[in-house]
Amino acid sequence: MAPWDDLSLDETALLQAIFWSEGSSRLALSDRLAFSKSKTNSLIAGLLDVGLLEESGLRSSTGGRRPETLRLSPGLGVLVGVDLGATSLDVAVLTPDLGVLARHSEAADVRAGPTVVLARLRGLLRQLLAQCGKTARDVIAVGLGVPGPVDFDSAQLVNPPLMPGWDSFSIRDYLSEEFHAPVFVDNDVNLMALGELWRLQGGLQNFLVIKVGTGIGCGIVCHGEVYRGANGSAGDVGHICVDLDGPRCHCGNAGCVEAMAAAPAIVRQATQAVDRGESPWLADRLREQGVITPEDVGQASRHGDAAANRILQEAGGLIGRMLASVVNFFNPSHVFIGGGLTRTGPLLLAAVRQSVYQRSLALSTRHLEIQYTPLAERAGMVGAGVLAMQEALRHRKLAA
Amino acid sequence: MAPWDDLSLDETALLQAIFWSEGSSRLALSDRLAFSKSKTNSLIAGLLDVGLLEESGLRSSTGGRRPETLRLSPGLGVLVGVDLGATSLDVAVLTPDLGVLARHSEAADVRAGPTVVLARLRGLLRQLLAQCGKTARDVIAVGLGVPGPVDFDSAQLVNPPLMPGWDSFSIRDYLSEEFHAPVFVDNDVNLMALGELWRLQGGLQNFLVIKVGTGIGCGIVCHGEVYRGANGSAGDVGHICVDLDGPRCHCGNAGCVEAMAAAPAIVRQATQAVDRGESPWLADRLREQGVITPEDVGQASRHGDAAANRILQEAGGLIGRMLASVVNFFNPSHVFIGGGLTRTGPLLLAAVRQSVYQRSLALSTRHLEIQYTPLAERAGMVGAGVLAMQEALRHRKLAA
Numbered sequence: 001m002a003p004w005d006d007l008s009l010d011e012t013a014l015l016q017a018i019f020w021s022e023g024s025s026r027l028a029l030s031d032r033l034a035f036s037k038s039k040t041n042s043l044i045a046g047l048l049d050v051g052l053l054e055e056s057g058l059r060s061s062t063g064g065r066r067p068e069t070l071r072l073s074p075g076l077g078v079l080v081g082v083d084l085g086a087t088s089l090d091v092a093v094l095t096p097d098l099g100v101l102a103r104h105s106e107a108a109d110v111r112a113g114p115t116v117v118l119a120r121l122r123g124l125l126r127q128l129l130a131q132c133g134k135t136a137r138d139v140i141a142v143g144l145g146v147p148g149p150v151d152f153d154s155a156q157l158v159n160p161p162l163m164p165g166w167d168s169f170s171i172r173d174y175l176s177e178e179f180h181a182p183v184f185v186d187n188d189v190n191l192m193a194l195g196e197l198w199r200l201q202g203g204l205q206n207f208l209v210i211k212v213g214t215g216i217g218c219g220i221v222c223h224g225e226v227y228r229g230a231n232g233s234a235g236d237v238g239h240i241c242v243d244l245d246g247p248r249c250h251c252g253n254a255g256c257v258e259a260m261a262a263a264p265a266i267v268r269q270a271t272q273a274v275d276r277g278e279s280p281w282l283a284d285r286l287r288e289q290g291v292i293t294p295e296d297v298g299q300a301s302r303h304g305d306a307a308a309n310r311i312l313q314e315a316g317g318l319i320g321r322m323l324a325s326v327v328n329f330f331n332p333s334h335v336f337i338g339g340g341l342t343r344t345g346p347l348l349l350a351a352v353r354q355s356v357y358q359r360s361l362a363l364s365t366r367h368l369e370i371q372y373t374p375l376a377e378r379a380g381m382v383g384a385g386v387l388a389m390q391e392a393l394r395h396r397k398l399a400a
Numbered sequence: 401m402a403p404w405d406d407l408s409l410d411e412t413a414l415l416q417a418i419f420w421s422e423g424s425s426r427l428a429l430s431d432r433l434a435f436s437k438s439k440t441n442s443l444i445a446g447l448l449d450v451g452l453l454e455e456s457g458l459r460s461s462t463g464g465r466r467p468e469t470l471r472l473s474p475g476l477g478v479l480v481g482v483d484l485g486a487t488s489l490d491v492a493v494l495t496p497d498l499g500v501l502a503r504h505s506e507a508a509d510v511r512a513g514p515t516v517v518l519a520r521l522r523g524l525l526r527q528l529l530a531q532c533g534k535t536a537r538d539v540i541a542v543g544l545g546v547p548g549p550v551d552f553d554s555a556q557l558v559n560p561p562l563m564p565g566w567d568s569f570s571i572r573d574y575l576s577e578e579f580h581a582p583v584f585v586d587n588d589v590n591l592m593a594l595g596e597l598w599r600l601q602g603g604l605q606n607f608l609v610i611k612v613g614t615g616i617g618c619g620i621v622c623h624g625e626v627y628r629g630a631n632g633s634a635g636d637v638g639h640i641c642v643d644l645d646g647p648r649c650h651c652g653n654a655g656c657v658e659a660m661a662a663a664p665a666i667v668r669q670a671t672q673a674v675d676r677g678e679s680p681w682l683a684d685r686l687r688e689q690g691v692i693t694p695e696d697v698g699q700a701s702r703h704g705d706a707a708a709n710r711i712l713q714e715a716g717g718l719i720g721r722m723l724a725s726v727v728n729f730f731n732p733s734h735v736f737i738g739g740g741l742t743r744t745g746p747l748l749l750a751a752v753r754q755s756v757y758q759r760s761l762a763l764s765t766r767h768l769e770i771q772y773t774p775l776a777e778r779a780g781m782v783g784a785g786v787l788a789m790q791e792a793l794r795h796r797k798l799a800a
Contacts, residue, residue: 149763158763159762159763205630206627206629206630207630218729220729220730222622222623222627223622223623223625223627225623227606227622227623228731229606229730229731229732229764230605230606230607230731230732230733230767230768231731231733231763231764231766231767232731232763233731233761233763233764234729234730234731235729235731236728236729236731236761236763236764237728237729239728239760239761240724240725240728240729241721241724241725241759243644244643244644251761253758253759321641322725324640324641325640325641325722325725325726325729326725326729328636328637328639328640329618329620329634329635329636329637329640329725329726329729329730330620330629330634330729330730331628331629331630331631331632331633331634331635331636332629332630333630333631358653359641359653360639361633361636361639361651362559363549363558363559363631363632363633363636364629364631364633364636366631367630367631368630
């Protein structure tokens with residue numbers, strides 16, 4: 001039995017507020033929850049007593065007595081976060097306030113199918129938990145991000161183009177054999193958005209996270225919540241057309257931004273530039289390694305290689321053209337760009353910005369900020385942890 | 401003093417629930433608000449006593465005693481709804497549950513500027529209120545829709561392309577000289593979305609309303625609420641690019657869907673078809689009337705005129721191309737299309753559908769419905785009434 005099985009709705013609301021605002025003082029919590037000060041104090045005292053909260057030291061104050069701040073206690077248990085990419089598996093055991101207790105990353109191939117990948121995941125989790133002196137019974141919840149469209153309620157992938165064998169496979173049932181804790185699954189870029197939302201502690205209500213890697217996807221935060229769409233496929237921007245005369249995409253249409261500006265397109269164009277003798281720098285790299293990666297193109301660009309610069313500028317321009325449509329429609333305050341292609345450096349971002357500001361309406365872009373994701377490569381894992389904790393608390397609330 | 405100035409938060413929540421669900425039974429209201437039955441009954445008895453609610457007869461039931469249903473009483477006061485178009489002014493006095501007490505429509509030219517148009521509006525409202533035996537003091541709130549981007553909090557237009565003289569003019573201050581009631585202003589297509597949301601009584605959470613008339617705009621409902629974006633310009637889809645080689649738009653970019661598929665483009669193409677001798681039907685119409693309207697093109701199409709069919713199919717195809725991007729991004733359950741161009745008939749809708757289903761991803765369109773707005777020309781006025789009542793109730797709640 002989890003240590004919180006007897007919590008009241010008010011206590012759950014308090015834990016949620018503390019989870020979403022690091023280092024909260026009692027006064028701030030009472031304001032935020034619209035509870036009286038005495039009610040807030042008595043709830044907190046009870047939760048401190050049973051070891052679900054702890055005091056985390058003093059917060060700087062503008063004067064008077066410095067207010068003590070609170071955080072979720074390790075006594076609640078641990079969270080499991082999993083960030084499954086098309087070619088990588090990243091696993092962590094986290095404290096309730098998302099501190100990392102143990103972490104492991106390795107290469108993986110999702111095309112091997114769910115039983116192979118998830119069996120490996122179970123083994124890794126057993127090891128990582130043991131490493132922290134924990135067992136499966138200490139796990140509050142599991143949050144897992146996958147590179148494909150997810151039906152959130154059933155925690156199943158739906159027609160995932162990169163993961164054909166996973167269609168409708170019950171990840172939740174499989175992992176439940178190991179954990180009694182609830183398992184939550186979401187699309188990787190939705191989790192990046194959730195991670196940034198948590199980092200911002202509710203400071204932004206309407207923003208986008210674009211992931212540019214093997215594919216191109218978008219996480220949407222609307223009215224302060226991740227928006228998944230009517231069927232869970234919101235943010236599927238990779239197949240927005242940016243050139244009617246563009247190359248054919250695997251989806252059947254022509255000129256999809258993903259087919260023209262994601263990592264495989266960058267690599268293809270770089271290889272073509274070498275074939276045409278346009279880039280001595282990339283030719284050297286291809287000779288040494290046998291392949292060219294997007295990172296190589298980024299490095300070539302930083303060395304002033306003209307072909308690499310052109311490739312990255314064109315890709316950024318096309319991503320910006322897609323984003324201009326999305327910005328006109330959604331009017332976000334911020335667009336955060338993440339994923340592997342951001343490792344190519346600042347030129348891509350500059351080209352995206354130029355293209356968006358040129359094509360979007362002035363009113364939509366007047367206060368628009370476009371930048372690389374502040375959480376960078378950690379966004380997906382942070383999001384997996386946030387998903388686990390948020391849904392575990394929400395679940396409690398619904399079950400009560 | 402409004403008759404509701406002494407309402408409690410619980411009473412306000414009850415009035416809101418009744419406004420958003422026509423003909424609610426006591427049991428349904430107690431479920432919806434998570435109030436006990438006895439609390440719900442006692443709140444209702446109090447509101448019936450002071451004349452703010454009334455019983456609206458019996459609702460069909462599956463068995464047992466038929467439950468009585470409730471609605472907002474005319475004793476609350478009246479709402480004023482205003483739907484200001486680029487070339488029209490539509491004004492109504494409404495009951496709290498949006499029944500029409502008096503209504504007037506006339507041609508107007510927003511380019512005449514705010515003082516001319518709003519002075520006429522004030523005169524009309526005085527007449528309409530007198531006609532219903534009401535005065536300005538009976539008005540609960542005013543809801544006003546305008547054809548341009550609005551900063552919702554200040555109730556001011558922001559750089560409106562069709563209404564240059566209205567930029568930053570305080571519509572609220574101007575109308576407050578006449579009414580003590582609060583004045584709320586929003587973009588016309590946001591109000592169409594709000595109107596459909598009210599009609600659906602919360603049955604759909606995530607949908608779009610596209611208005612195709614002089615321009616092209618989009619109202620967005622996300623998580624059951626109208627979404628206005630970070631700066632109030634969300635839904636500005638008219639300048640999404642659908643053809644890189646398309647004609648130059650007044651915004652400075654090329655191939656904006658509004659420049660290629662809204663009413664002025666249809667009229668221009670129809671006139672060109674006449675010049676080229678491609679449409680005897682439209683040539684007759686031009687000779688008789690001196691101009692061609694989009695409705696003429698619709699009629700020509702229904703008479704089998706090939707040029708008219710081509711023009712409408714192309715326009716629908718371009719609107720659908722824009723919509724395909726938006727559907728991939730937002731994954732709505734429904735897209736409702738309204739505005740003057742829908743009067744051209746069913747061919748435009750068929751072409752929009754074909755284009756969206758061809759270009760959007762299967763997951764986004766599997767359950768997607770695209771249809772003309774069920775409220776049709778009434779959507780804007782209903783939305784203005786909903787805005788007035790919703791914000792008046794919300795305002796109460798915040799002020800308490």
